[in-house]
Amino acid sequence: MFDLDKWQEIFSTINKNRMRTFLTGFSVAWGIFMLIILLGSGKGLQNGIDAQFRQDAVNMIQFGSGSTSKTYKGLQAGREIRFTNEDYEFLRRSIDGLDKISSRYFMWQNRVISYKQEYGVFDLIAAHPDYFDIENATMVEGRFLNPIDIQKRRKVVTIGEPVRKALFKKGDSPVGEYIKINNIPFQVVGVFSDKNERDATRAYLPISTAQMISGGADRVHSFAVTSNLSAKDSEELEKTLRAKLAERHRFDREDQNAMWMWNTLKEYKKFTNLFLGIQIFVSIIGAFTIIAGIVGVSNIMIIVVNERTKEIGIRKAIGATPFSVVSMILLEAVLITGLAGYIGLVSGVGLLSLISSILPQNDFFQNPEVDFTIALVSTGILILAGTLAGLMPAIRASRIRPVIALRDE
């Protein structure tokens, strides 16, 4: 039913009524454009937060000791709890559901690392080999700490990329070189990178070596573990860990001060809920944007038909059938809204990709993108709405007796 003549007639009408065409088209294009920007921004926010969490394993639980705030079995409050290597061995052997486990020992003092003339102050973290997976780090060269390093208390170190850049200015490979930590030579065995800048600006030592050189005996500051459990089971694991350690160190398991805990999965779940919230929010705003677009298009279509009443009367007087009047108005509406919707779609997507290419790497906003199906469907809805909006006045116009339409004011 493609009638070239009909389209030529419609094109010539559109071409000669540019302002009207522009106004109708603009409200559609704008609606789609805003919708795309909205959906894209929501997605960008979500991607940003998602990437934040991917820097570390999302299923990580960290915990460490503090001082008791409650009396327990005759023991006074204010007692300092100290975790030890024995706790590490105990947890590793007797807790089910743990995937990776590492204890941590922080060397807060004497954090100066030097290599020849270069030196800098960096975080020093003493840990177990499993810590590599817990931090979600990647090796650039060499290797991470291994069990033999721990066992033999080797003076080896794995440094982050920023540390290498600061100390090895000539670009030489640091692996095999000796750097001085607290004036004690350590051999560099590897260089790692971490998506989180802060987690990369540090050096990892074997925990046994660190305990030895800083006189920490078997002291452990904190633990980091991962599990492959669901959020709910992960909470159970939290309780188990707390209960076991409370038993071993004789403190009240309800005493939050005696032992702190941080469950990334739980936090991640909170953010997943936030994502859901954002998505619902974006969907609601999006729906309203579409509704606003529909109202705009309907409004303009009604005005257009009113404005054309006289023209329609003339056309009818010289032989236009009601069907030809309706189809003329509808095809025009479909053509304009379709084209404008496409323009809105393309410019929206264009702006989003421009934003993501211009915007510097950002922690909270990354890769704004739109689900193309959603974009197409909403464009379709608007076109359909524009058509329906045009349909009612078009049918009404086609029913007007030409004498009324032609009446001189």
Added chain:
Amino acid sequence: MITLKNLHKSYVTGSNSLHVLKGLNMEIDEGEMVSIMGASGSGKSTLLNVLGILDNYDMGEYYLNGMLIRDINETKAAQLRNRTLGFVFQSFNLISFKNALENVALPLYYQGVHRRKRNQIAMEYLERVGLKDWWTHLPSELSGGQKQRIAIARSLISKPKVILADEPTGALDSVTSMEVMDLLQEINDEGITIIIVTHEQDIALRTQRSIKLRDGVIENIIYHKSSYKAVSSF
């Protein structure tokens, strides 16, 4: 060509009913040129609208070219208007955003004539009304007389049997009026029935007879003796 039998027409506005045409009987033959006269409110425009199937009527019978026009649907009415009737209006009723040629060609569009063909035919009709050189002009760029000639060309292009003219000279000066009347006369000479609604005596004088309406009934019918030649020669 046109037969009216006891035609009635009322306009209902709210609770008021205005009885405009009160039982008209009329016979207009093929090839006649007739004027319908009357004071405003006499029902002459209403009659023309009924004749043009632009408006319906309540009672009686209207035969156009032997066919009873009653309760026909809009599509059929549109086809009848397109093929049998031509309209000329006081305010020209050209489509403002279409140029002269496109306006003239429009009735053929609704007959399904292809663009090139209908533009070619439209050009012939423009030439006939003496406006061939003006074909690219929009109505707003033309004088009243020119617009009316365009409108006449448009009414002719579908080769109608009857041309209905509603005050065709109402918006024109006397010289232009006469030119338009000359043109209508020429058309009538070719055998096309012409019905002109007017309140101007000198226009009515150029038709073969005047049907005078008063309050929705025919007051009288005056026959003129082909006086157009005398008029056009002065």
